[in-house]
């Protein structure tokens with residue numbers, strides 16, 4: 001039997017070019033005796049999403065495989081957008097995914113060192129203070145086909161640059177009035193090398209350094225140097241940074257510091273999903289979702305609340321690997337790994353989401369009995385439980401038709417079906433309210449079919465789940481669907497925002513579901529398969545008196561079909 005807590009070992013050995021590259025660097029002793037060191041460098045400006053899970057899996061997973069180490073480093077150089085709330089949530093989510101960092105680092109811890117290195121570049125004639133405005137700098141930069149123009153401040157003396165930079169740091173100048181730029185090549189075909197900005201003036205309070213600094217390093221000047229300080233051997237990032245790599249190298253070479261190397265891999269894109277903290281923040285701020293951990297969000301906290309598991313997310317990440325070209329992955333593939341995991345671990349239970357009362361006329365009034373049910377047919381070790389049965393049970397409204405359409409094999413007047421693990425029953429009559437809506441179905445049962453077994457070899461075409469009415473607990477059920485209605489949420493009419501593609505039916509609330517009594521003991525973090533319905537978990541909004549369950553996924557696995565068709 002498979003232990004649901006360990007993923008199959010071969011998943012970790014799917015080939016990926018990053019693994020090959022690290023192995024080669026070890027073979028050639030590119031970094032001498034240094035151990036493999038990686039880092040996961042989130043900016044604390046939002047909650048982590050499933051795209052980050054891929055980066056985390058690669059950063060931590062590969063280091064681990066080569067007996068290396070991984071730091072969690074907050075790339076906190078943008079004081080205006082960063083918050084402690086995000087710092088805390090990121091640590092929680094990385095641990096939840098199953099990874100532990102060697103060291104917890106902050107780019108802001110390196111501000112003093114970065115400042116010293118900036119002075120060093122100025123002294124070497126490799127950096128200058130520029131008084132042009134941001135707009136003017138943009139205009140001077142040129143285009144892909146035209147070279148840029150030198151700033152009139154490009155040839156300031158070292159003394160003047162040192163003086164101005166120190167006064168920038170001392171707070172003498174207003175925001176945006178000056179920047180420090182690297183002096184590289186205004187005609188470079190790579191726009192990132194046309195004298196990139198290293199420091200800007202920003203009188204903002206930083207979540208860690210407070211008001212100590214009013215100049216802040218740009219991403220490009222902070223990232224590689226932070227890697228170097230931490231002896232990072234393999235700095236893995238997504239492909240959009242490929243054009244920044246020459247600049248990453250230039251700073252390290254000019255400063256003569258530890259030669260960290262940047263390697264780019266493909267960003268995860270998922271159908272029907274937005275993976276951008278900025279856009280996800282917009283959903284939260286505009287109250288299109290309830291919070292960062294709304295179960296419809298692709299954030300790790302949202303997925304967790306929805307009932308996704310770290311094991312399934314890791315298995316998904318292992319299977320997608322890493323490549324050098326961006327693509328789009330079907331959301332169904334992630335769901336497939338989640339179903340696979342839950343099928344193994346989820347405890348089975350019976351729950352009727354849209355109840356219809358069934359009265360068994362020939363079952364003695366006041367009698368109750370217990371039927372024995374397997375907790376998880378996939379895992380005999382999960383044992384069995386006793387489920388109460390009585391004269392009145394609930395079935396799902398979808399499981400009865402007074403006038404059955406062709407090929408409808410579930411319950412209808414005169415038809416016999418099986419109540420799972422209980423008895424064969426035959427519908428006899430219906431009761432309706434004054435307005436004509438169905439209130440009760442009356443039926444008879446065959447006492448000889450106890451346990452749901454045919455007494456004489458006669459067959460029924462349908463087996464239905466049920467919940468004993470007097471024993472049932474009521475609950476709220478939240479059914480989730482895709483948050484966006486198009487496979488590519490960015491596919492919008494001109495002038496429209498992506499949010500115009502939000503699926504208006506992404507949440508359906510059923511307020512009076514009937515659940516078997518064992519679910520009264522459900523706890524946060526438990527996973528259930530409501531038989532014939534889907535996978536569910538308890539929502540933290542639940543109280544002592546009111547249970548709320550989230551649907552993680554319905555049972556149907558469309559990905560398995562896609563996979564079969566394409567033969568992969």
Ligand code: ATP
Nearest residue numbers: 041042043051052054055237238267268275276277
């Ligand atoms: P976002 O646009 O969502 O803010 P980001 O790249 O700005 O993403 P960071 O916090 O800077 O987010 O990212 C930390 C790490 O996670 C980086 O190495 C980044 O490349 C990686 N990462 C972010 N999004 C994805 C994704 N969709 N797929 C793979 N890796 C990602």
Ligand code: MG
Nearest residue numbers: 042043045277
């Ligand atoms: Mg970013």
